[in-house]
Amino acid sequence: MAWSVDMDVGADGVAVITINNPPVNSLAIHVLLALKEKYIEANARDDVKAIVVTGANGRFSGGFDISQFPKMQEGGSNQGYLNQVSVDLMIETIEEAKKPSVAAVAGLALGGGLELAMSCHARIATPKAQLGLPELQLGIIPGFGGTQRLPRLVGLTKAIEMMLLSKPIASEEGKQLGLVDEIVAPNDLLTAARQWALDIVSGKKPRLSSLQRTDKLESLGEAREIIKFARAQVKRTAPNLTHPLLCLDAIEEGVVSGGYAGALKEAEVFAAAVVSDNAKGLVNVFFAQRATTKVPGIAELGLKPRKIQKVAVVGGGLMGSGIVTALILSGYSVLLKEINDKFLQTGLGRVKANLQSRVKKGKMSQEKFEKTMSLVTGALTYDDFKSVDLVIEAVIENIELKQSIFSDLEKNCRTDCILSTNTSTIDLNLVGAKTRSQDRIIGAHFFSPAHIMPLLEIVRTDKTSPQVIVDLMALGKAIKKTPVLVGNCTGFAVNRVFFPYTMAALMLSDLGVDIYRIDNVIKSWGMPMGPFRLTDLVGFGVGVAVGAQFVNSFPDRVYITHLIPNMLEAQRLGEQNGKGFYLYDEKRKARPAPEIKDIVKQSQADAGIMPNGKPLAVTDQDIVEMIMFPVVNEACRVLAEKIVVQASDLDIASVLGMGFPPYRGGIVCWADIVGPKYIASRLNTWTKAYGDFFKPCAFLEERAASGVKLSAPIRDSKSRL
Numbered sequence: 001m002a003w004s005v006d007m008d009v010g011a012d013g014v015a016v017i018t019i020n021n022p023p024v025n026s027l028a029i030h031v032l033l034a035l036k037e038k039y040i041e042a043n044a045r046d047d048v049k050a051i052v053v054t055g056a057n058g059r060f061s062g063g064f065d066i067s068q069f070p071k072m073q074e075g076g077s078n079q080g081y082l083n084q085v086s087v088d089l090m091i092e093t094i095e096e097a098k099k100p101s102v103a104a105v106a107g108l109a110l111g112g113g114l115e116l117a118m119s120c121h122a123r124i125a126t127p128k129a130q131l132g133l134p135e136l137q138l139g140i141i142p143g144f145g146g147t148q149r150l151p152r153l154v155g156l157t158k159a160i161e162m163m164l165l166s167k168p169i170a171s172e173e174g175k176q177l178g179l180v181d182e183i184v185a186p187n188d189l190l191t192a193a194r195q196w197a198l199d200i201v202s203g204k205k206p207r208l209s210s211l212q213r214t215d216k217l218e219s220l221g222e223a224r225e226i227i228k229f230a231r232a233q234v235k236r237t238a239p240n241l242t243h244p245l246l247c248l249d250a251i252e253e254g255v256v257s258g259g260y261a262g263a264l265k266e267a268e269v270f271a272a273a274v275v276s277d278n279a280k281g282l283v284n285v286f287f288a289q290r291a292t293t294k295v296p297g298i299a300e301l302g303l304k305p306r307k308i309q310k311v312a313v314v315g316g317g318l319m320g321s322g323i324v325t326a327l328i329l330s331g332y333s334v335l336l337k338e339i340n341d342k343f344l345q346t347g348l349g350r351v352k353a354n355l356q357s358r359v360k361k362g363k364m365s366q367e368k369f370e371k372t373m374s375l376v377t378g379a380l381t382y383d384d385f386k387s388v389d390l391v392i393e394a395v396i397e398n399i400e401l402k403q404s405i406f407s408d409l410e411k412n413c414r415t416d417c418i419l420s421t422n423t424s425t426i427d428l429n430l431v432g433a434k435t436r437s438q439d440r441i442i443g444a445h446f447f448s449p450a451h452i453m454p455l456l457e458i459v460r461t462d463k464t465s466p467q468v469i470v471d472l473m474a475l476g477k478a479i480k481k482t483p484v485l486v487g488n489c490t491g492f493a494v495n496r497v498f499f500p501y502t503m504a505a506l507m508l509s510d511l512g513v514d515i516y517r518i519d520n521v522i523k524s525w526g527m528p529m530g531p532f533r534l535t536d537l538v539g540f541g542v543g544v545a546v547g548a549q550f551v552n553s554f555p556d557r558v559y560i561t562h563l564i565p566n567m568l569e570a571q572r573l574g575e576q577n578g579k580g581f582y583l584y585d586e587k588r589k590a591r592p593a594p595e596i597k598d599i600v601k602q603s604q605a606d607a608g609i610m611p612n613g614k615p616l617a618v619t620d621q622d623i624v625e626m627i628m629f630p631v632v633n634e635a636c637r638v639l640a641e642k643i644v645v646q647a648s649d650l651d652i653a654s655v656l657g658m659g660f661p662p663y664r665g666g667i668v669c670w671a672d673i674v675g676p677k678y679i680a681s682r683l684n685t686w687t688k689a690y691g692d693f694f695k696p697c698a699f700l701e702e703r704a705a706s707g708v709k710l711s712a713p714i715r716d717s718k719s720r721l
């Protein structure tokens, strides 16, 4: 896209420099260099008294151009001028220039954008501007002086909060804190900024250099305490992350040794953070999230999503009521259909309870609750289905039942109505087998609880029309989900890729490794819960049913254990009845269940796979690898079969669907960082010792041998999509 940095010198002697780099006026290196050039020119020109810097099209700047990070992270380009921006541009060219600068901020001033504004001698903003330093969410730290100037403008406590939480603030709060000097209407922005700049020249307003200020900083002793407290918080809440601590190091250096020394420290730690694995992971997640709707073969068609106004949900169980909740929360009218009044009332009750929990938490007013609830209408027949644009079927996983519902839907809905199913296991071609509407049949696979989990797998068959895909993708976005398009196979993308997660853990238990140790290690590594705690949450009944699907579909690579059936036999159903691998109190807090020792021992004896009958000795790293590498292996199969259109889809799906730690970048990104060669060699070793469950697939072996990343596109295999 065309970019420019333009300068316009007015008769009043103010040079207005405008950054124009759509869509968010990001500060790519070439943009920063052009900005520097304009500043040098403005400072040299006799007809310029002061400078105003602003962004085109109502946005100041979204910060440094994030798309330039991956190349640096792969070593394809060094950081070059990026490391000099803080001193060379922000300090020497802008802040210390003889002519004053004022930032005219509309829309966004994030990251490097806000850092540029803070290098100016004043900031004028529009009421809706958003100001923040969200760099930490990308695994990096502010690198253009933000760690120094923000504490000097708003005080240490608030600055640390804004940085550690990557949380922007609006103009009004900025004004109260001292980050913004004046708020004006958008039409007055440039006039007000020009005037402020001239007032600095004439001495009516002070010329303030943020880096030199100390008036907002706490005393040294107090500042050290605040930083110490923040460090302890980071270590407790994000023990696997180092960049928040690096950020605090830079802040502390500035508080102790002055802003300039702090800026030098910041540049040093910024350079290290940019190439860290956490930054690689989080930057990957940033782009992966935005790439899911750019589907090759569909995006080029230029189809516009049709308007969906009314949706019918068939089935008011846990999933159905969660889906209804997600829809009405985004303002959709919904018909909830059940087979009898009792089930209908239960379903509506669940929707009500979902919303009431928001009211209780203060996230929703009573008035909004009533308005939202009024969007759902109950139905016991298909009489009103002619009025709906989309149906989401969410009944139990029974093929005959789904087939009969879909043939009813075909009879009762308009011919342009989209017919979707929330099935997580059944082949979509079977679901629609008794209809002639295959082109408008599609999977809408929500994750439980559907009104909370952010992922929506959109499953297409080879007959689903592109228009229907575009429509459902748009609906997904409208209800604040990240829609990921996947192909039709057992478990689709997420459940399929993660089925070895539990199986590997079960094998480790049969090998003699303590289940609570396994869960603790996996949790410390970054998953929200270990495989045994997850099994309890999902429930043993569901676990057995889903497990059977995988055993049927992929018999070459399953591990079958007696542990799960034995637990079921002992009436341990998981969270559902308060006892599984853990015991649960009324608040659902889990604690180990010593009484399962015998069940575990029995399973170990039945399996008979412990080396020489003794428990396997493993390190924590072995545990992580023996559980996560089989997951990588299955991800490779999903890539090879083109169940997803791009590796980044699997990354974001693993993060949003399974809670894979985003700072590890998603399953494929992480595997590329660890190295396919290492992963394949470990899997081969375990295959020899424990069988084909671990056997690396052809795709993984091939990529390991060729040195090509797993995430690199596949060129020659037949698509399943």
Ligand SMILES: C[C@H](O)CC(=O)SCCNC(=O)CCNC(=O)[C@H](O)C(C)(C)COP(=O)(O)OP(=O)(O)OC[C@H]1O[C@@H](n2cnc3c(N)ncnc32)[C@H](O)[C@@H]1OP(=O)(O)O
Pocket (backbone or CB within 6 Å): 023, 024, 026, 062, 063, 064, 065, 066, 067, 108, 110, 111, 112, 113, 115, 134, 135, 138, 141, 142, 143, 144, 146, 290, 291
């Ligand atoms: C040295 C410095 O300290 C380092 C830095 O400045 S690092 C950058 C710090 N800035 C950020 O983290 C902001 C990141 N961006 C965002 O949070 C959001 O994109 C936003 C709030 C700016 C806009 O959100 P929204 O309007 O919903 O649009 P969104 O879809 O996210 O972005 C629009 C497009 O701009 C791109 N974009 C957004 N910010 C970008 C950035 N800083 N660099 C490059 N591209 C960016 C997105 O990738 C997207 O591209 P696409 O249309 O091709 O997918």
